[in-house]
Amino acid sequence: MLDDYRAYVAVVDQGSLSKAARVLGRSLSSVSRSLIAVEQSLGVSLVRRSTRSLVPTEAGLRFHGQLKAVLDALDQATAELAQDAAAVSGLVRIGASPLFAASHVVPLLAACQARYPQLSIDLDVSDQHADLFAAGLDFAIRIGDLPDSTLRARALGVLRRVAFAAPGYLAQHGTPAAPAELRGHTCVIRALEADGGSVWTFRHTNGSTEKVTVEGRFRSGSALACNAAVLHGAGIGQAFLWQIREWVDSGQVRLVLTEFEMPPVAVQAVWPGSALLPARARVLVDFLAEHMVLDSVD
Secondary structure: OHHHHHHHHHHHHHOOHHHHHHHHOOOHHHHHHHHHHHHHHHOOOOEEEOOOOEEEOHHHHHHHHHHHHHHHHHHHHHHHHHHHHHOOOEEEEEEEOHHHHHHHHHHHHHHHHHHOOOEEEEEEEOOOOOOHHHHOOOEEEEEOOOOOOOEEEEEEEEEOEEEEEOHHHHHHHOOOOOHHHHHHOEEEEEOOOOOOOOEEEEEOOOOOEEEEEOEEEEEEOOHHHHHHHHHOOOOEEEEEHHHHHHHHHHOOOEEEOHHHOOOOEEEEEEEEOOOOOOHHHHHHHHHHHHHOOOOOOO
8 A cells, every 4th residue: 555655646746657657666557556546545536647647636636745745754764763773872781601601702792893883782691591671681692492482582503512521530430332321420410400400311323312310429500610520530521512622622521422412502592572672682683693603513
């Protein structure tokens, strides 16, 4: 209907269907159908047709003036809104976990600010998943499944999770050849997990999964502390590969059970499903999705 109204205004402005069609970049028959549609919807004759031109009736001329003012106002409002969205500015509050934020999020946020100098960022880092509304966050970077179905999400990638141990521990206690053998080992447990961190999941080559309940004498809610405990021989642990890659490359720790690697974990930007993501926050989410580089799961 809006295109029909625009066609009517163009017809009156140009004085003919053919000229209006050229201005609008539409076919002559399409503009003619729009004119007929407007007249039929109003039940009023808006133009007098001749072989050479179209002349608006008195009612048509009055309607043209009113309609053109409305369309001009609509175009101006749309242009101003687009200009506001393009001029990315203001404060965006983001939540993320400390380790992941430092290595993967902060460098990209700084790069995005370099592109948009009027953009301010307040980064809330915590291992706990904060309530987005209560914390006043525009969005958060979450690692893992989303039990809260009311959140909207944008996928950023996946992380590779591995089992690992210090060479000294493996020399003393042996290297497990299958997930079930972990029951005979001391494991370092990340207590922050929903299941208490004592249930580890592995993936077989045929696609099936195996869950193993592990035990250990070192437990912490801190990924940094758990990884350090494994490094110093406290037992077998699990971590995201990016967290321990330098230790793996230097030989300070070794990956174990690589034939039964743990399923990859999703990384997502999430925000309340009932909230409209501001343009300034949407720009950041899009930038993170485009530029974030994560460990390959191959």
